[in-house]
Amino acid sequence: MRTLLLLLALALGPTAHADEVQLRMSWWGGNDIHRTLIESVRRFEAQNPNITVRTEYTGWVGHLERLTTQIAGGTGPDVMQINWNWLVLFSRDGDGFLDLNTVGQDIDIEQFDREALAMGTIDGKLNALSTSMAARLFYFNATTFAKAGLSPPTTWDELLAAGPVFRDRLGPEYYPIDLHLQDVIALTRSWFVQRSGKPLIDEDAKRINATPQQLADMAHFYQSLVDAHVTPDVRTRASYGHVAPHEMRPWIDGRFAGTYQWISAIGKFIDTLAPGQSVVLAPYPMREGALDAGLLYRPAMMFAINAKTPHPHESALLLEFLLNDAAAIEAMELKRGVPVSRKAVERLTANGTMQGLSVDGFEQIATLPHAVIESAYFEHARVRDAFIDAFELFAYGRIDADQMGQRLHDNINRILARTIR
Amino acid sequence: MTPAAPTRRMPRSGRINAVVRYAILIGVGFLMLYPLLWMIGGAFKPNHEIFGSIGFIPNEPTLDGVVQGWKTSTEYTFATYLLNSFQIVIPKVILTVISSLLVAYAFARFAIPGKKLLFALLIATILLPKSVLLIPQYLMFRELGWLDTFLPLYVPSAFATEGFFVFMIIQFMRSLPPELEEAAVIDGCNSLQILMYVLVPLLMPALISVALFQFMWSMNDFLGPLVYLSSVEHYPVSLALKMSIDVTEATSWNQILAMSTIALLPSLLLFFVAQRYFVEGTTTGAVKG
Numbered sequence: 001m002r003t004l005l006l007l008l009a010l011a012l013g014p015t016a017h018a019d020e021v022q023l024r025m026s027w028w029g030g031n032d033i034h035r036t037l038i039e040s041v042r043r044f045e046a047q048n049p050n051i052t053v054r055t056e057y058t059g060w061v062g063h064l065e066r067l068t069t070q071i072a073g074g075t076g077p078d079v080m081q082i083n084w085n086w087l088v089l090f091s092r093d094g095d096g097f098l099d100l101n102t103v104g105q106d107i108d109i110e111q112f113d114r115e116a117l118a119m120g121t122i123d124g125k126l127n128a129l130s131t132s133m134a135a136r137l138f139y140f141n142a143t144t145f146a147k148a149g150l151s152p153p154t155t156w157d158e159l160l161a162a163g164p165v166f167r168d169r170l171g172p173e174y175y176p177i178d179l180h181l182q183d184v185i186a187l188t189r190s191w192f193v194q195r196s197g198k199p200l201i202d203e204d205a206k207r208i209n210a211t212p213q214q215l216a217d218m219a220h221f222y223q224s225l226v227d228a229h230v231t232p233d234v235r236t237r238a239s240y241g242h243v244a245p246h247e248m249r250p251w252i253d254g255r256f257a258g259t260y261q262w263i264s265a266i267g268k269f270i271d272t273l274a275p276g277q278s279v280v281l282a283p284y285p286m287r288e289g290a291l292d293a294g295l296l297y298r299p300a301m302m303f304a305i306n307a308k309t310p311h312p313h314e315s316a317l318l319l320e321f322l323l324n325d326a327a328a329i330e331a332m333e334l335k336r337g338v339p340v341s342r343k344a345v346e347r348l349t350a351n352g353t354m355q356g357l358s359v360d361g362f363e364q365i366a367t368l369p370h371a372v373i374e375s376a377y378f379e380h381a382r383v384r385d386a387f388i389d390a391f392e393l394f395a396y397g398r399i400d401a402d403q404m405g406q407r408l409h410d411n412i413n414r415i416l417a418r419t420i421r
Numbered sequence: 422m423t424p425a426a427p428t429r430r431m432p433r434s435g436r437i438n439a440v441v442r443y444a445i446l447i448g449v450g451f452l453m454l455y456p457l458l459w460m461i462g463g464a465f466k467p468n469h470e471i472f473g474s475i476g477f478i479p480n481e482p483t484l485d486g487v488v489q490g491w492k493t494s495t496e497y498t499f500a501t502y503l504l505n506s507f508q509i510v511i512p513k514v515i516l517t518v519i520s521s522l523l524v525a526y527a528f529a530r531f532a533i534p535g536k537k538l539l540f541a542l543l544i545a546t547i548l549l550p551k552s553v554l555l556i557p558q559y560l561m562f563r564e565l566g567w568l569d570t571f572l573p574l575y576v577p578s579a580f581a582t583e584g585f586f587v588f589m590i591i592q593f594m595r596s597l598p599p600e601l602e603e604a605a606v607i608d609g610c611n612s613l614q615i616l617m618y619v620l621v622p623l624l625m626p627a628l629i630s631v632a633l634f635q636f637m638w639s640m641n642d643f644l645g646p647l648v649y650l651s652s653v654e655h656y657p658v659s660l661a662l663k664m665s666i667d668v669t670e671a672t673s674w675n676q677i678l679a680m681s682t683i684a685l686l687p688s689l690l691l692f693f694v695a696q697r698y699f700v701e702g703t704t705t706g707a708v709k710g
Binding site for chain 2 (some may be wrong): 024026028029030031032033034035038054055056057058059060061062065066069070072073074075077246247249252262264265267268271272274275300335336337
């Protein structure tokens with residue numbers, strides 16, 4: 001009898017063991033995100049007793065370095081959160097991550113709109129699903145604007161006109177909007193694309209979609225913002241120290257009364273504001289005859305599955321749970337912006353969570369023409385550095401606008417020719 | 422009547438002189454310590470107060486940052502991360518001191534074929550940026566099955582991989598008179614006994630400097646643990662402190678400041694205890710005499 005039991009145990013043991021699946025999942029985030037995702041993962045485990053998930057999370061700093069090493073070493077996690085522009089780093093040909101179409105029976109891809117899916121697709125292979133979308137929009141400190149006797153600007157001209165009013169009525173240390181160089185680049189890009197109606201980086205031709213003269217015009221436009229006291233110049237900004245924009249004293253106390261900010265990041269700008277002030281979303285300024293709003297509309301973050309995972313089915317189940325399951329949706333709410341998944345939007349609308357600045361932002365985006373999708377290479381580290389480099393030299397007066405246009409044009413083309421393969 | 426203890430009264434000018442000097446010293450010392458005081462004060466401030474004021478005394482003191490920071494947003498408390506740090510740092514410091522001492526002894530006192538070339542290589546490793554080695558080392562430790570353990574973080578120290586420390590001990594050893602060792606040889610010591618009984622006591626200040634430097638550097642090391650440790654339960658303090666800093670969420674700086682203060686205590690204590698040797702060690706290596 002005992003031997004029989006032993007044999008039975010031996011026969012059952014390994015099979016029972018084989019059913020046990022351990023997944024690894026990585027993400028970056030802050031306190032709220034960590035708590036929410038851990039909670040959701042535990043619920044997922046409760047629903048799927050044969051799956052355990054090891055959560056490997058960090059803050060934002062260093063996450064890309066860590067993931068790069070892991071992927072290079074073939075030890076990447078099964079499910080990972082990635083940034084949209086990392087797709088071009090890890091999956092140039094679409095084979096870097098699992099093609100989610102192959103696990104289509106486990107994930108309800110129908111919940112995601114075509115635009116969002118297209119941004120996660122490379123060569124017809126669905127590499128990643130967006131959790132939420134993001135774009136940069138104009139936000140203003142309504143309290144300071146009221147003090148200046150103005151309402152937040154609705155056009156480029158009104159923005160330019162607000163500068164002198166701020167200077168004269170409130171004082172020279174008051175500005176309608178604070179732009180650090182990366183914001184300047186994004187803002188002048190939007191201003192330019194409104195007229196050109198094309199993405200600034202042409203991925204197929206591996207070229208920048210602007211002449212040196214047009215790039216010089218972008219520099220001139222920035223200069224006109226500085227000259228009109230709309231935004232502090234680089235020297236003034238530098239005098240407040242090397243601090244994150246939302247932690248700068250003048251932002252906190254309302255002297256810098258605006259930001260051109262990612263819809264997903266505006267929350268932290270509001271959190272740091274000194275009490276008694278309020279931030280509003282302003283209508284997006286459009287140039288006369290604009291073909292497009294020139295938004296940097298892209299996924300705020302995405303989830304992907306390791307191409308080499310031994311458990312594609314279980315990984316897909318986890319992804320489906322996090323993006324489309326009611327429990328996970330209600331836990332995440334709008335902490336990562338308005339979700340892309342239709343099911344999630346319905347759920348959050350039904351329970352009254354769908355309100356606030358991020359929801360307003362999405363309503364605004366829906367009304368704006370945003371057919372121009374900027375290439376992910378615009379956010380490639382080398383391209384970004386070349387932009388910052390050129391704008392910085394210009395902003396400090398080391399080169400003039402024409403030199404800057406030529407330099408930027410040549411540098412970006414050289415980098416694109418080398419980077420896009 | 423017992424004679425009163427002779428009170429040595431300073432001349433008036435001397436007293437003024439001392440008052441001025443101490444006032445300057447205290448003032449400058451306070452300025453230097455201000456960031457530290459600000460950090461400790463910040464730990465007890467509510468989050469919105471941190472950027473609003475430059476003073477370090479909280480207007481509305483709260484223990485919230487300490488309590489929430491200690492709990493962390495993870496499944497583990499901060500104690501786990503502190504313990505992890507020590508599990509990495511303590512073996513690392515011990516291994517570094519022993520291995521650097523042995524290698525330095527060999528370079529300073531023995532005729533080895535190709536010594537000059539080897540020494541040049543050792544110095545070259547100081548100049549090599551660590552990030553270059555990251556991926557090859559990662560692959561090596563993967564083959565050894567050491568990923569997500571503490572081993573990759575301290576085992577390399579057993580091979581005197583910190584060229585700077587070897588160099589420092591060599592310089593220190595060069596200042597010691599060889600006669601002492603010759604006398605020990607006559608008394609019948611072998612090479613290791615010379616090291617143990619003659620050199621180590623003399624080298625103590627240098628060894629303590631090495632230990633302190635390594636302790637501080639390892640406590641602060643971010644990239645190593647970031648890459649080699651994937652499970653949150655293995656994170657050391659340096660990773661844990663940055664866990665809650667995200668791009669989209671406002672950071673709870675009071676929690677981070679509170680935990681930084683706690684994480685700083687071991688280093689601070691160690692420094693005060695070993696201060697005498699440390700200061701001696703860093704300066705005596707520099708001056709030959």
